[in-house]
Amino acid sequence: MPIPPIVLTRDSSILPDQYPARPSLSERPPTTPAVPTVAATVIEEAKRLAAWTAVDRHVLPEHKIIGIGSGSTVPYVVERIVAQGSEVNKDRIFIPTGFQSKELIISSKLHLGDVDQYPTIDVTIDGADEVDSDLNCIKGGGACHLREKVLAEAADTWIVVADYRKNSQVLGRNWTHGIPVEVAPFAYAKVLLNLQLLGSPKATLRMGKAKAGPIVTDNGNFVIDAPFPEEQMKDPYTLLARVKMLTGVVEVGLFCHMAKAAYFGNQDGSLTIRWQDGKIEQIAATPDAPTQVEPAV
Structure with missing residues (x-):
């Protein structure tokens, strides 16, 4: 016979002492909502400042086809648009x-559109994991770098937005996880070995955090993270070419000679803008977030 159900109450004689009844909602202590730390707030404000200013300067009324990148700064780009x-x-x-x-x-x-329909884009705004002094970027921390590079190349203007932590002189100094390399799944073991032979002995297959097994990109591929020594990272274009030539590699998270400008929000509320021609522009902090910025020429 099936065991008949019973109703457990606080004074039920069959409830063991070592398992006290759960208190009612009215008896439970109130929970304290999570409060962002000061550092987290500063970082988010820096992202917002960079994104808003870049949109104000580069996403103009005459621009009709616009690429939207990936990453934690991009929601502020869309917000401003x-x-x-x-x-x-x-x-x-x-x-x-x-x-x-x-x-x-x-x-x-x-x-919403697709790059198949619109292979020429007026402007694409995207985030980055790190940007060097020549506007070379590491991208792919979110495993989107294949599609990101397609939209970057399709754009007449490609703009990077980020917070101060991504502003670097040499790639790899701030972003220490390595260069993201998207690979065909059946070739990953051979590519992994080849990357180690190229100078990245700590190259590893990226594994999922809440998933058993490796990360799988939107394109159905795996991602290898390959840290290289600084001497090789000082010449990212050569490194890009060498890695890209490995059979089985779909795309490499090195974006070289592509960005027109990179916008970095700083801790003190100021803004640093690095331009393609080497110019560095500084915009002082203002009491409020930007409401309108003159378009870039």
């Missing part, structure tokens, strides 16, 4: 680099 108003956005098409940016476009009620 939406703030330009429904009238200016009604005729625009937005191209995502991955699932995150696609969802941002849809949830913001912007018009």
Whole structure:
């Protein structure tokens, strides 16, 4: 016979003493909501400053096809684009680099497009894991670097936005996880060995954090993270060419000679802008976030 159900109450004689009844909601102590730390708040404000300023300067009313990148700074990019108003956005098409940016476009009620339909893009704004003094970038911390590079190359103007932690002189100094390398799954073991022979003995297959097994990209591939010594990172273009030539490699998270400018929000509320021609522009902190910035020439 099945065991008949019983009702457990606080005074139930069959409830063992070592297992006290759960208190009712009214008896439970109130929970304290998580409060962002000061450091986290500063970083988020730095991201917002960089994203807002880049949008104000580079996403102009005449731009109709716009690429939206990936990463933690990109939500502020979309936020600022939406703030330009429904009238200016009604005729625009937005191209995502991955699932995150696609969802941002849809949830913001912007018009979603695809690079197959629009292979030429007016401007793409994207994040980066690290940017060096020549605007070479490491990208792929979110495993979107194949699509990110397609949209970067398709854009007449490619702009990078980030916080001060991503601003570096040489790639690899701040971002120590290594260069993300997207590989065909059946070739990953051979590519891993070849990367180690190229000078990255600590190259490893990226594993999922809440998943049993490796990370799988939006394209169905694996990602290897390959740290290289600084001497090789000082010449990222040569390193890019060597890694890209390995059979089985789909794309490499080194973006060289591509960015027109990189915008970095700083801890003190100021902004640093590195330009393609080597110029460095500093914008002093203001009491409030930017409300309108003159377009770049």
